Amino acid sequence: MVDLAAIRENVEAVLPSVTDDLIRLVAIPSISAQPEHASDMQRVADEIVGHLDALNCDRVKVVDSAGQPAIIAHFDADPAKPTVCLYAHMDVQPTGDPAEWTSAPFAAQRRGDRLFGRGTADDKAGVAAHLAALRAFDGKPPVNVIVLIEGEEEMGSPTLGRILAENADDLAADLYIVADCGNWAIGQPAFTTSLRGVVDCVVEVRTLSHAIHSGEFGGVVPDALTTLCRLLASLHDGDGNVAVEGLVSSEDTSVEQREEVVRSDSAVLDSVQLIGSGPIAARTWLKPSISIIGLDTTPIATSSNTLIPAAKARISLRVAPGDTGAHALECLRRHLEAKIEWGARLTIIDGEAAEPCRTPLSADLEEKANWAWHQAFGVDPMQIGTGGTIGMIAEFQNTFPQAGVLATAVSDPDCRMHGIDESLYLPDWEAVCLAEALLLARLAE
Structure with a gap:
């Protein structure tokens, strides 16, 4: 039987040092997406390797496969015991304007029960949770443990497939615990069982070989920016539903999100209506969504009364479970080519892609995981979907189809991951550290 009291005491004892780490x-x-931070990616990898070495892991290596570094470490217990892979990522999103933060993004500051800073919730808290679980067993976990800390998740994990292929023997496990999803609410843990994928592309619209006088030619010759705006507007219907034909979409969810909660969590302006139709949970978990995430055109400060010859936009398409990235991108391409107006020249350049997936739990895993999280939080975890994308889960499923995947969380709806003033709710994170340690013990039975 799992010694609940002893494990709880051990986790509580290591939490101060793990919080400091x-x-x-x-x-x-x-920041993996910015080349000027390459040395910082190596620094964070070295820091984590140092923590793993201090736990006397049996072996550890850093691989890059022509991308950012990734760490693979092994804690060998007993060949007869299950093997569990603990995944998290060490890269973070750019900060935006640091002046908009209430404290420096890379100087973590505790205010009440929250720890503010870029990467606190996404996903260095996941790295730290794994360290806490391993320290609770003094580096001698009751099952075989592989630690995989990736350095490209915020870029869509572009080389993870190669890392898995080149290190398949080192990464083969019975269960993958992914500490990179979200809880339903503060105090209410959740396991994520479906995730949307993502594809993006850059579209360029050109109507002129060079800029021309808007007075002499306006009203006869179309400018590129107006043409691009009309094309982008065609991506949604009047209610805000995605208007691209052929994309997979579903409303089959038993979980409902309340509009007032979504408004509070998203900080949408009071006057702005929510878009789309059907259950809100379906809109964010099971239906595609399209956002314009970048625009290249003449800045207002340097604009003049000329017709703009070319303009670009970056389109991000979240892909519903049951679809594929390749199919969704082809549907988007067909739509753009059909909707471009006035004979404008259209160029489409494909960008990043990550597949959607579902992660149903086996009965045995669900029982053990529910027990561990209930003991740590005092309530049963919910099974939910997410509108976000973790491409590596689909990569794991493709490479190790017989293994289970448990997508757990260190974040909550108010953590503002990827945004200004990202923060971690520490009481729930501490409960996750305990839950993971308890699950490792339970899996050893």
Whole structure:
């Protein structure tokens, strides 16, 4: 039987040191998408390797496969015991304007029960939770443990497939615990069982070989920016539903999100209506969505009374479970080519892609995981979907189809991951550290 009291006591004993380590990890600006932070990516990898070495892991290596570094470490217990892979990522999103933060993004600051800083919730808290669980067993977990800390998740994990292929023997496990999803609410844990994928592309619209006088030619010759705006407007219907034909979509959810909660969590302006139709949970979990996430055109400060010859937009398409990234991108391409107006020249350049997936739990895993999280939180975890994307889960499923995947959370709806003033709710994170340690013990039975 699992010694609940002893494990709880061990986790509580290591939490102060793990919290300090989390603060040090946050201080490293490991922004994988920005080349000027390549040395910071190496620094954060070295820092984590040092923590794993201090736990006397049996072996550890850093691989990059022509991308950012990834860490693979092994804690060998008993060949007869299950093997569990603990996944998290060490890279973070850019901060935006640091002046908009209430404290420096890379100087973690505790205010009440929250720890503020870039990467606190997404996903250095996941790294720290794994360290806490391993320290609770003094580096001798009751099952075989593989630790995989990735450095490209915020870029869509572009080389993870190659890392898995080149290190398949080192990463084969019975269960993958992914500490990178979200809880339903503060105090209410959740396991994520469906995730949307994502594809994006850059579209360029050109109507002129060079800029021309808007007075002499306006009203006869179309400018590129107006043409692009009309094309982008065709991506949604009047209610805000995605208007691209052929995309997979579903409303089959038994979980409902309340509009007032969504408004509070998203900070949408009072006057702005929510878009789309059907259950809100379906709109964010099971239906596609399209956002314009970038625009290249003449800045207002340097604009003049000329017709703009070319303009670009970056389109991000979240792909519903049951679809594929390739199919969704082809549907988007067909739509754009059909809707471009006035004979404008259209160029489409494909960008990143990550597949949607479902992660149903086996009865045995569900029982053990529910027990561990109930003991730590005092309530049963919910099974939910997410509108976000973790491409590596689909990569794991493709490479290790017989293994289970448990997508757990260190964040909550108010953590503002990817946004200004990202923060971690510490009481729930501490409960996750305990839950993970308890699950490792339960899996050893």
